[in-house]
Amino acid sequence: MTTVKDAPPSVVLFDEAFDRVSNEREKLREMLGGKGAGLAEMCRAGVSVPPGMTISTEMCRQYYAHNGTLPPTLMQEVMEKVKVLEERVGRRLGDEAKPLLLSVRSGSKFSMPGMMDTILNLGLNDKTVGALGKLWNNERFAWDSYRRFIQMYSAVVLEIPRERFEHLLESARRKHQVENDNELPVPALMSLVSSFKEMVKATSGKVVPADPAEQLKGAVEAVFRSWKNPRAILYRNLHHIDHNLGTAVTVQAMVFGNLDEQSGTGVCFTRDPGTGEKLLFGEYLINAQGEDVVAGIRTPEKISSLKSENAALYGQLEKTAQLLEEFYKDVQDIEFTIEQGKLYLLQTRTGKRSAQAAVKIAVDLANEGVISREEALKRIAPEQINQLLLPSFDPAEKEKAEKESRYLGKGLNASPGAAIGMVSFSPHEAEKLSEKGHKVILVRPETCPDDLHGIVAAKGVLTSRGGMTSHAAVVARGMGKPCVTGCSSLLIDLEAEEATLGTHVIRKGDVISLDGSTGEIFWGAMAMKAPEFTGELTTLLEWADSFRALGIRANADTPQDARRAREFGAEGIGLCRTEHMFMDQERLPIMQSMIMAASKEDREVALVQLRAMQKEDFRAIFEAMDGYPVTIRLLDPPLHEFLPSLEELLESVATRRAKGLEGQRLFREEKLLKRVRELKESNPMMGLRGCRLGLLFPEINEMQVTAIFEAAVEARRQGIEVKPEIMIPLVGHERELQAVQQHLEKVALSVMEREGMNVEYLFGTMIEVPRACLVADKIAETATFFSFGTNDLTQMTFGYSRDDAEGKFLQRYLDGVEIDGEKHKILQDNPFEILDRDGVGQLMQIAVQKGRVVKPSLKVGVCGEHGGESSSIHFAHKIGLDYVSSSPFRVPLARLSAAQAALK
Ligand code: PEP
Ligand code: MG
Secondary structure (H helix, E strand, O other), X not given: OXXXXXXXXXXXXXXXXXXHOOOOHHHHHHHHHHHHHHHHHHHHOOOOOOOEEEEOHHHHHHHHHOOOOOOOOHHHXXXXXXXXXXXXXXXXXXXXXXEEOEEEEEEEOOOOOOOOOEEXXXXXXXXXXXXHHHHOOOHHHHHHHHHHHHHHHHHHOOOOOHHHHHHHHHHHHHHOOOOOHHHOOHHHHHHHHHHHHHHHHHHHOOOOOOOHHHHHHHHHHHHHHHOOOXXXXXXXXXXXXXXXXXXXXXXXXXXXXXXXXXXXXXXXXXXXXXXXXXXXXXXXXXXXXXXXXXXXXXXXXXXXXXXXXXXXXXXXXXXXXXXXXXHHOOOEEEEEEEXXXXXXXXXXXXXXXXXXXXXXXXXXXXXXXXXXXXXXXXXXXXXXXXXXXXXXXXXXXXXXXXXXXXXXXXXXXXXXOEEEEEEEOOHHHHHHHHHOOOOEEEEEOOOOHHHHHHHHHOOEEEEOOOOOOOHHHHHHXXXXXXXXXXXXXXXXXXXXXXXXXXXXXXXXXXXXXXXXXXXXXXXXXXXXXXXXXXXXXHHHHHHHHHHOOOEXXXXXXXXXXXXXXXXXXXXXXXXXXXXXXXXXXXXXXXXXXXXXXXXXXXXXXXHHHHHHHHHXXXXXXXXXXXOOEEEEEOOOOXXXXXXXXXXXXXXXXXXXXXXXXXXXXXHHHHHHHHHHHHHOOOXXXXXXXXXXXXXXXHHHHHHHHHHHHHHHHHHHHOOXXXXXXXXXXXXXXXXXXXXXXXXXXXXXXXXXXXXXXXXXXXXXXXXXXXXXXXXXXXXXXOOOEEEEOHHHHHHHHHOOOOOOHHHHHHHHHHHOEEEOOEEEOOOOOOOOOXXXXXXXXXXXXXXXXXXXXXXXXXXXXXXXXXXXXXXXXXHHHHOOXXXXXXXXXXXXXXXXXXXXXXXX
C-alpha cells in the first residue's frame, strides 16, 4: 500500500532532492528529469547554481490523467517554494522595488533538445520593468528583457504565431535603421512592448497576465502541454522514448548574461569532444542571453580566449568543470552564465563524443584515477573501435558531394571503410589494372568464389544483388575491404561494361567512391580521413586482454592476413579457409586439372603441384603466427565452384559449334561442360561439400595434410614454434569424422616419421550441422576440438539460405510483413549477423555440454561471422567457449567485447 510518506513529492528545491526524492541517480532522473537531477547534483557538488525548484514528472502524468488540469494544490506548493527562493536571492516575485525574475524550463528523463518549451524573464510587468532597470541601473536591459518575455510568453502560453513578433521587430529595426535587435534604443523597445500586446489582444483576445503568480501557472501548464507537441512526439517515436514518462519543470531564479561587459553566457565541454584532449572546449558571448548563442546572430568566441580576457573567470570555469567531472566521473557538457563577473551553472549533462575522443577520455580518466580500468573498458562501445580503424571519407567532403549532385545512391553497408577507384566490371581486368598500379572498384551483379582474384585486387566491391552475408560481403569483410552489396537501383550491363545508378551512367574506367560503413556511393574521388591506432587504443586493448576469459583468434587465409591479425592482437588463427589458396590465376588451372582428372594417377600429378604451393602458404602462415595455434580447415566448398559456370560454358560451346570452330578449345570446353554437368547439384550448399568431399576424394585431404605437416616440419627447422590444428568441416555423423580423421592421422604420422621430426598437433571438427550438436558426445570421442561454423549452423537451423535469404525475404522479416493491414515483425535481428541465442545458441549449448561430458578438455571456439560481433561474443563467453575467431580487422573489437563480457 502506498502511504502518504511514500508518495513522491510534487515539487522540490534543488538542494532537497536527495533527501526527499532519492539519492539514486536513475530514480532522480526519472522523477526530476535530466535537467532537474543535474541541477540537484550540481548543488550537492557545491557548484554555483541559481536557486530553484523542480516540479516532478509525476505532476505531468497527473496533468494528463486529469484532462489537462494541474493537480489542485500544485501551484500553492510552488508558491511556497518561491518564497524560499525570494529569501535566498533577496528579491521578491512582483516586487516593485527588487523584483525576482524566474525561468521556467522543461526536462524529461531522456534529453530531447529543443523539443519542448521554455520561458525566461517571468515576473516582468509594466511595474516591475521599471524596478528592474533601476535595480541593475540599466533601463535598456530591463526593456529588452520585457520585450523578450512578452514575445516568449505569448508564443508559448498563448500560442500566438512567432512570425507575427518577427514582423513587428523587423519594422522596428527598419525604422531605427539598425541590423540587430540588441541595437534598438529604449523608446523603440517600449513601443515594441505596446505593439506586441496590442497584436496579441487583436489576434487572440487574450492578454499576458500582469500577476506573476498567474504567469507562473500559465508557464507550468504550457511546459506540460509541450510534452505532447507534434515535434516532441515525433522525436520520442524516433528515439523510442516512452510517451508516458512526462516532463519535469524547473523553475529557477534568473541570472543575466546580458547586463554588461562583465556578463556573458556560453556552453563548454570539460574535454575536447572531438579529440578527447584535456582542455575546456566551447564558446561564449559577452553581454548576451543563452538564446543568442543558439540563434547565431553574433559569432561566439572560443572559450580559450576567455583566458586572456578574464583569467579569473576562466579559472573559476576551469575549477567548476573539474569539480563536475570528478563528481560525474565523465566528460560534461555544461551551460553557464556570467552575471557581472559571477559564474553560474545552468545545466550539465554527459558530453557526446567521437570514437577517438571516447577511447582517449576513458584511458585518461582511468590513468588519472577518476575511474577504474574496468569502468574505462565498459564505457567504449565495441563498434567505436572499428570506426577508429577504418579509413573514412571526410564528412565535409560528403556534404559538398551531395550539394554538387555527386551522390549516386545507396546499397547495404556490407563491409565498412572507404574506397576510391576506377570501375571495372570484370575480376580479370580488375586484377590486371591493379597489377599496373591502378586502384579499382569491382562492380558486379554479385560475386562468386571465381571472382576472388578480382576482389583481392580491388580496393572495394559494389554489387547490385546479395545481402550482408553474400559472398562479396563475407569475403570483403574478411579482407577488411569496403563493400556495398544489394544496391538494387544499380542496373549493370556486363556486356556493354556500363551501369546506371539513379540518373548517372557509370562506364568502365570511371572513378567512384564507396562508403562501406554507410552503403553510400559517390561520383569521383572523395577526400579521405586516415585511421588511427593511437597509444590510448593500444593501452585500452591491453587492459581488455587482462580481463577477458575468451581467447581471440583471427580468420586468416594468407600470411599477410595472419601478420595483420597478430598486429591487431590475435592469439592464433581460428579458421584458415584453404580453398582461397586455389583461386589465383596460377593455381586455378591446376586445381581444375585435378578435378578433371580421368584417373587417380592423373589426379596425383596435379595434387603434387598443389601440395608444393600449399606447403609454402602454410609455412609462411606458421611463421607469421610463431608460437600460436593455427586452425587449418580442409577443403570445404563443392568442387564445381572451381570450374567455370554451366551457363558460361553452354554459351561458349554453342557459339563455337555454331561458328564451326572445332579446335582444341572446343574439345576442352566440351570436356569441362561434361564434368560441370556431373558435378552440378540442385542444392550444392547441402551437397558434396565439407567432409563428404574428403570421404569421396581422400587424396585431396591427403595432399593438404601432407602439405601442412611438411610445412610444420620445415618451419620448426627454421626455429618457428608451430601448433597446427587440422579442422574437418561439416561433420554431421560421428562416423564421417572417424573415417576421415583415422586416415589423416596416419598421413600425419608418416610425414613426421619420414622427416624424423615430431610436431605438436590436434585434429578436430567444425560444428555447423544441427545433428552434430545433438550427437556432440559421440563426435567428441574422436575430435579434440570443436569450432562452431555459425554461418552454416544458422543457415541449417533456420533453413534460410545464407546466399539468398536477405534479398528474398529476410529484410521483410526484419522490417515487418504486412498482412491484412497489420504489421508482423518476424525477426528482431538478422541471425546471420547476431547469433540467435534461442535456437542456434541452444544447439551450441547442447554441443558444448555433451562434448565436454565425454572430453572435459575439449577446446571449443566460434569461427563463423558471429565471432566478430559483440553480442554473440558475450554469448560465447556465457556458454564457456575457449575462444572466438573473427576477421583480422574485427580482432580489436573482439578483444574489447570479450573483456566487457567478462566484466558484466
Ligand atoms: C561457417 O559456416 O560458419 C564457416 C565459418 O564456414 P564458411 O563460412 O566457410 O562456410
Ligand atoms: Mg561453413
